[in-house]
Amino acid sequence: MSDSPIAVEEHGPELRHHFETVEQQRNAASLGMWLFLGTEIMFFGGMFCAYLIYRMNYFNEFAAGSRSLDVWLGTINTMVLICSSLTVALGVRAAQMGKRTLLVILLLTTIIFGFAFLGIKGIEWYDKYKEHHIPGTSFSADDLVRDYPQIHIDQSHEQLYFSLYFAMTGLHALHMVIGVGIFAFLTFHAWKGRYTPNYYTPVEIGGLYWHFVDIVWIYLFPLLYLIDRRPLG
Amino acid sequence: MSEHIMSSKLYYGIWITLMILTVVTARVAFIDLGPFNTVVALVIATCKALLVILFFMHVKYASEKLTKMVIISSIFWLLILLFLSLTDYSTRALGHG
Amino acid sequence: MATAAITAEREHYLNKDYGIRSWLLTTDHKRIALLYLASITFFFFIGGFFALLIRLELLTPAGDLVQADTYNKLFTMHGMVMVFFFLIPSIPAVLGNFLVPMMIGAKDLAFPRINLLSWYLYIIAGIMMLHCIVTGGADTGWTFYTPFSTAFSNTKVVEAGLAIFVAGFSSILTGLNFVVTIHRMRAPGMTWSRLPLFIWAHYATSIIQLLGTPVLAITLVLVVFERVFHLGIFDPTRGGDPLLFQHLFWFYSHPAVYIMILPSMGVVTEIIPCFSRKRIFGYHAVALSSIAIAVFGFLVWAHHMFVAGISLYSALIFSILSYLVAIPSAIKVFNWTATLYKGSITFSTPMLYAFGFIGLFTMGGLTGLFLAALGIDVHVTDTYFVVAHFHYIMVGGAVMGYLGGMHFWWPKISGRLYPEWLGKFAALIVFLGFNLTFFPQFILGYLGMPRRYWQYPPEFQVLNVLSTAGSTILAVGYVLPMVYFLWSMRYGRIADDNPWGAAGLEWKTSSPPPTYNFEETPEVTWEAYNYDQIPAPVEVSVER
Numbered sequence: 001m002s003d004s005p006i007a008v009e010e011h012g013p014e015l016r017h018h019f020e021t022v023e024q025q026r027n028a029a030s031l032g033m034w035l036f037l038g039t040e041i042m043f044f045g046g047m048f049c050a051y052l053i054y055r056m057n058y059f060n061e062f063a064a065g066s067r068s069l070d071v072w073l074g075t076i077n078t079m080v081l082i083c084s085s086l087t088v089a090l091g092v093r094a095a096q097m098g099k100r101t102l103l104v105i106l107l108l109t110t111i112i113f114g115f116a117f118l119g120i121k122g123i124e125w126y127d128k129y130k131e132h133h134i135p136g137t138s139f140s141a142d143d144l145v146r147d148y149p150q151i152h153i154d155q156s157h158e159q160l161y162f163s164l165y166f167a168m169t170g171l172h173a174l175h176m177v178i179g180v181g182i183f184a185f186l187t188f189h190a191w192k193g194r195y196t197p198n199y200y201t202p203v204e205i206g207g208l209y210w211h212f213v214d215i216v217w218i219y220l221f222p223l224l225y226l227i228d229r230r231p232l233g
Numbered sequence: 234m235s236e237h238i239m240s241s242k243l244y245y246g247i248w249i250t251l252m253i254l255t256v257v258t259a260r261v262a263f264i265d266l267g268p269f270n271t272v273v274a275l276v277i278a279t280c281k282a283l284l285v286i287l288f289f290m291h292v293k294y295a296s297e298k299l300t301k302m303v304i305i306s307s308i309f310w311l312l313i314l315l316f317l318s319l320t321d322y323s324t325r326a327l328g329h330g
Numbered sequence: 331m332a333t334a335a336i337t338a339e340r341e342h343y344l345n346k347d348y349g350i351r352s353w354l355l356t357t358d359h360k361r362i363a364l365l366y367l368a369s370i371t372f373f374f375f376i377g378g379f380f381a382l383l384i385r386l387e388l389l390t391p392a393g394d395l396v397q398a399d400t401y402n403k404l405f406t407m408h409g410m411v412m413v414f415f416f417l418i419p420s421i422p423a424v425l426g427n428f429l430v431p432m433m434i435g436a437k438d439l440a441f442p443r444i445n446l447l448s449w450y451l452y453i454i455a456g457i458m459m460l461h462c463i464v465t466g467g468a469d470t471g472w473t474f475y476t477p478f479s480t481a482f483s484n485t486k487v488v489e490a491g492l493a494i495f496v497a498g499f500s501s502i503l504t505g506l507n508f509v510v511t512i513h514r515m516r517a518p519g520m521t522w523s524r525l526p527l528f529i530w531a532h533y534a535t536s537i538i539q540l541l542g543t544p545v546l547a548i549t550l551v552l553v554v555f556e557r558v559f560h561l562g563i564f565d566p567t568r569g570g571d572p573l574l575f576q577h578l579f580w581f582y583s584h585p586a587v588y589i590m591i592l593p594s595m596g597v598v599t600e601i602i603p604c605f606s607r608k609r610i611f612g613y614h615a616v617a618l619s620s621i622a623i624a625v626f627g628f629l630v631w632a633h634h635m636f637v638a639g640i641s642l643y644s645a646l647i648f649s650i651l652s653y654l655v656a657i658p659s660a661i662k663v664f665n666w667t668a669t670l671y672k673g674s675i676t677f678s679t680p681m682l683y684a685f686g687f688i689g690l691f692t693m694g695g696l697t698g699l700f701l702a703a704l705g706i707d708v709h710v711t712d713t714y715f716v717v718a719h720f721h722y723i724m725v726g727g728a729v730m731g732y733l734g735g736m737h738f739w740w741p742k743i744s745g746r747l748y749p750e751w752l753g754k755f756a757a758l759i760v761f762l763g764f765n766l767t768f769f770p771q772f773i774l775g776y777l778g779m780p781r782r783y784w785q786y787p788p789e790f791q792v793l794n795v796l797s798t799a800g801s802t803i804l805a806v807g808y809v810l811p812m813v814y815f816l817w818s819m820r821y822g823r824i825a826d827d828n829p830w831g832a833a834g835l836e837w838k839t840s841s842p843p844p845t846y847n848f849e850e851t852p853e854v855t856w857e858a859y860n861y862d863q864i865p866a867p868v869e870v871s872v873e874r
Contacts, residue, residue, distance in 0.1 A: 027297070030297075030300070031297075031299060031300070031303070034300055034303045034304070035303055037303075037307070038303050038304070038306065038307035039307075041307040041308065041310075041311055042307065042310060042311060042314075045310075045311040045314055045315075046314070048311070048315070049314050049315055049318055052315055052318075052319075053318065053319075053322050056322065056323075057322075071259060071262070072259075074259075075255060075256070075259045078255045079252055079255055082248065082251045082252055082255065083248070085248075085251075085285060085289050086244060086245070086247075086248040086289075088289070089239075089244050089288075089289040090241060090244055093238060093239060093241060093244070096238050097238065207289075207290075208290055211285050211286075211289050211290050214285060215281075215282045215285055215286070218278050218281045218282050218285070219278050219282070221255075221258075221278075222258055222262070222274035222275065222277070222278050223274075225262075226258065226259070226262035226270075226274050227271075228270070229262040229263045229270075230262075230263065230264070230265040230270065231263065231265065
């Protein structure tokens with residue numbers, strides 16, 4: 001404990017006692033979140049590695065699988081996430097300026113966008129289910145073979161594309177769900193007035209997490225949906 | 234993280250740019266650019282990611298160089314995974330596999 | 331010199347609060363370190379139990395103790411438990427947790443509650459792993475190679491994979507905590523160049539934990555997805571490549587061996603200067619070599635795959651890189667030796683372990699170079715040569731460093747001295763037992779005995795018997811410290827602040843330390859390892 005006779009810096013209850021200053025605490029939290037996001041880059045990175053290798057080896061199957069996804073739903077979902085990143089950024093700004101009501105509204109809006117994304121994703125997955133594109137014993141790519149006679153498709157390899165599709169979008173969706181949970185927590189505490197211009201670190205680092213999940217999708221969208229959309233011969 | 238409060242107009246500007254880039258990437262995919270389709274798609278995605286990182290995540294205004302080091306190192310490490318794996322996959326067809 | 335009466339009155343981190351809640355809900359890094367100590371010791375004996383069963387089976391050439399399938403489970407569970415539940419956490423979670431804040435002059439780690447969460451994740455993972463073991467265990471080897479693990483094994487692969495996934499999360503959070511702490515919580519005057527090299531070693535280790543473990547995590551998730559949801563990422567019948575699994579697995583698991591050895595090297599770098607009464611030779615070289623090991627360690631993983639089917643050109647690249655990664659380790663060995671030169675040497679128990687480390691790690695490391703040569707690897711890969719190589723490093727290196735560190739810092743942790751003569755005796759037993767166990771395995775491997783086989787040709791029996799005999803001696807050597815450390819907590823001589831006359835901030839506070847480590851935040855104005863300024867202890871706290 002600092003028992004020095006020098007005036008102890010005025011701080012609220014949010015300063016944990018192993019830190020000397022609020023600044024140190026905020027810098028530590030920020031660095032911690034960035035390091036965590038670094039680990040997430042490597043976590044998703046493993047799947048990007050698998051994607052890279054298999055796309056190289058099985059381009060035709062990947063192209064065909066990609067064409068079976070709905071580009072417009074994917075585009076809309078990308079835009080939904082971009083809007084949510086805007087509300088997050090504006091929310092952090094509201095916290096910095098002490099605007100409690102605005103902060104709560106922006107956090108809630110972010111959650112709504114999150115649910116919208118998950119809802120659209122659910123629709124897309126259901127479509128895949130109807131089309132028998134879920135890997136496993138009931139998988140069938142007959143429709144792709146029929147629809148794209150110009151592309152030579154090996155049906156067994158086609159499952160690889162969809163395996164990666166579900167693994168990557170599935171893990172991304174899981175991160176979205178966790179993000180919505182985090183923001184629900186933030187919304188509740190914001191409503192209780194816990195965040196002030198002097199202390200809004202949770203909003204800041206929660207925002208970093210959300211933006212990261214958005215960035216993962218920014219890459220997933222072209223890599224999964226736009227592999228080869230050129231007009232066929 | 235900086236205490237610097239960003240103008241909301243800047244945020245809206247970044248947002249509009251991101252939306253436009255999204256539409257662009259979707260539409261360009263339907264134009265035949267040969268092998269450059271992939272390049273263009275990834276370049277646009279990277280531009281979008283940079284906008285989010287630099288502005289929404291405040292990295293442009295971060296006083297700490299450490300933040301940028303963490304981001305660059307993580308991306309670099311991912312590239313190590315991708316490229317060294319490629320040394321195997323891209324050379325298997327060359328003679329003895 | 332503290333008397334019993336003063337110690338009984340003075341408040342410190344052990345007597346501050348009593349009761350199980352004060353331990354299970356603690357955020358004090360020192361108490362969490364002890365929670366980890368108990369847990370990893372428990373798992374060490376579980377893993378050791380599997381090892382003894384393996385050695386018992388290998389006493390005779392025939393497969394007569396257990397079935398072949400059971401034998402597969404024995405070496406699998408031995409590997410999984412030892413790697414993920416003992417070696418990876420060991421020094422960082424026990425000594426690192428205890429010492430990192432103290433060595434830099436901080437009151438605690440940056441995120442004490444995340445530290446506690448780390449331990450709970452480890453416990454949850456441990457319970458999952460124990461449940462996996464008692465319901466049959468996995469038989470894939472700790473390496474989970476596909477397609478056996480994804481498509482053919484009928485054992486508890488999913489459960490083992492998920493347990494390790496959770497343990498990996500624990501490891502990531504520990505690394506995250508250390509990096510933030512070292513960057514943000516150093517006391518005034520504690521510049522990067524004044525940090526103890528133990529801290530540099532843990533910083534480098536934490537970087538590996540942060541960047542590597544997530545790839546293991548996703549790889550295990552994909553194996554689980556394949557088994558549970560039939561996603562065919564590694565399935566050859568659907569175009570999947572089993573080698574992709576190996577690339578992803580070893581991308582983590584090779585740097586993981588540096589997670590296991592770097593902290594041990596950090597311990598040795600603290601012990602050697604203290605018992606030579608000399609500053610470490612080449613401080614900056616040692617510091618940077620830790621970082622170099624962390625970085626280069628990520629560039630060599632496919633040397634585990636030389637005969638698996640990767641392209642020859644790729645194998646060449648990885649072989650060259652594997653030679654390069656040996657250089658920073660060699661730099662450390664040279665610098666330790668140079669520190670010893672013309673030093674005033676005391677052969678205390680920690681020092682004995684440090685000497686053991688240098689010799690055995692060097693042997694293990696050099697045999698790694700044999701393996702890095704493609705021509706030799708073709709012959710000795712998947713034989714007992716490899717088994718001997720990694721046990722020399724992991725056991726002869728990492729575990730000896732761990733034991734040396736436990737002895738060195740035991741007075742600080744417990745406020746008691748262990749019986750020194752017993753310490754030395756146990757160290758000798760460990761050294762003898764270790765060499766008798768594993769040296770014959772180099773020969774066995776070179777002669778062609780494959781690893782992971784439950785029976786072997788009769789001409790290999792003599793060496794196997796020697797190895798098993800050694801393992802029983804080694805087991806005794808490991809049990810002894812546990813016994814006398816526990817004994818010392820009640821009956822050991824009271825230790826003063828700095829029984830070894832060592833340099834470092836942790837020795838400037840009482841043994842055991844107060845909860846917030848220091849009465850006042852220290853201000854550092856001296857260089858690390860300032861042994862020219864610290865007098866040798868009057869009695870070197872060596873007691874009969």
